[in-house]
Amino acid sequence: MCGVIGILKEENVQYDIALALQSIQHRGQDSCGLATKDKKKFFLEKEDGLVASVFNHKTLADFKGSIGMGHVRYPTMGSAGKVNAQPFFEKQPGIFLTHNGNIINYHDLRKQFLEKSLYLTSSCDVEPVLYVLAEELMKLRQYGHTTEDLAVALKETYKRVRGAFTLVGIMYLDGEDTLFACRDPYGIRPGVWGEQNGNFMVASESVAMEMTGFDYRGDIPHGSLMVFKKDKKPVTIEIDKKEHHPCIFEYIYFARPDSIISGHSVYDTRLVLGRMLADKIKRKGIEVDVVIPVPDTARPSATAIAEELNVPVRDGFIKNRYSGRTFIMPSQYDREFAMRLKHNTIEGEFKDKRVLIVDDSIVRGTTTKHIVSLVGKSQPKELHIGIFSPPVYYPCYYGIDISRQHELIARKYKEYYAEGPDVFEKKMAHFTGADSLTYLDISDVQKSLGQPVCSACFDGHYPLPLREDEQKSIEDDRDEYQKN
């Protein structure tokens, strides 16, 4: 749950990077970082907090360069804070590297480095990736690296580093400053690129391109490296490509609706999911007078549901814009505190009506329960809940912060889950205090993009296999983080 940016243009690249980072701030709010290169000088600044509070005209004036990168971080491996903020830099052969995703064998890599007396300076999982890549490059030659060298070194790196990731890097290749980006073999985490008169940009989401005047060109192909040099055609080299499985949770909840990921509009996908859920609600014979989305993610799906059910969609919740996104608050305490600040209701939209509240997902159950108790005060005649995703029953080890089995509410009701969807939905309705609760079926989610997807947190089929000890090491890492 991070966002990455890389830009290659004429000069003063830092201003575009800061702007682009703000457009993807929803992907991580713990810390941010910005790095640029100007001839032989490297500039790097990382800090706790939001982009707008760290980077302003005064701090940005300290940077120089025509090539650079930025990062917004939500920790899904390692602790919060400046020490783990990205990008990272390795002096030899001079690489800046940043990523979005999770390295699933991070703890193995860390151990291997320690055995060689190579100490890491952080608990951020991109740091060992940087050292592996640097090591593989230095095996090929000490200096004067080429694009071909980078591809060869990355092939070796992919054998040693396993995970769901989009990497963005800067280094001197073929005698010029070069921006590169690559994605994991299954393309689980998103990564797109764009162009503007011979300038290039890579980003986690296409919305960053619109903010900075770049034209979105498409995905960085999964399992592949893309290399960008000023005024030259980008070069794409396959590194290790498997069947593409983009994370469906990006479309359901995480990405901005105005982004395009893997060629699919996030907004349109939410409409599709909404229509599918409306079908199921109709089949269950639930009748309502009004549909009300939980802001903001659920709005497109709620609109589609209302159209299908032929009832109005209304704004029954007013969101405090400055409260942040509860799901991406790192600790349960932060989430509960933020939730109290987050929503208020417009009583008249609920009172004496049969209401369908629509939300994207139920992970820990706290938000849904809170929403139902809030709405209860407005005395609706009936209160139904529609969730346009299936129950989150399995952890995500690929970089979304739902990585601990014991925090998933569906797991807490596993005996009902095992009895089938109807029993489980009734139990969840009872838990939340609603009259009914309807989840989207997994088969609908799997059809929604018209291509294979990663839906492992719903069905337990992990496209990128991981061992039990790797799963445990990620869960332990998150438990440790929550304790501190």
Ligand code: SF4
């Ligand atoms: S397990 Fe779920 S959240 Fe994680 S990458 Fe797959 S679909 Fe996305």
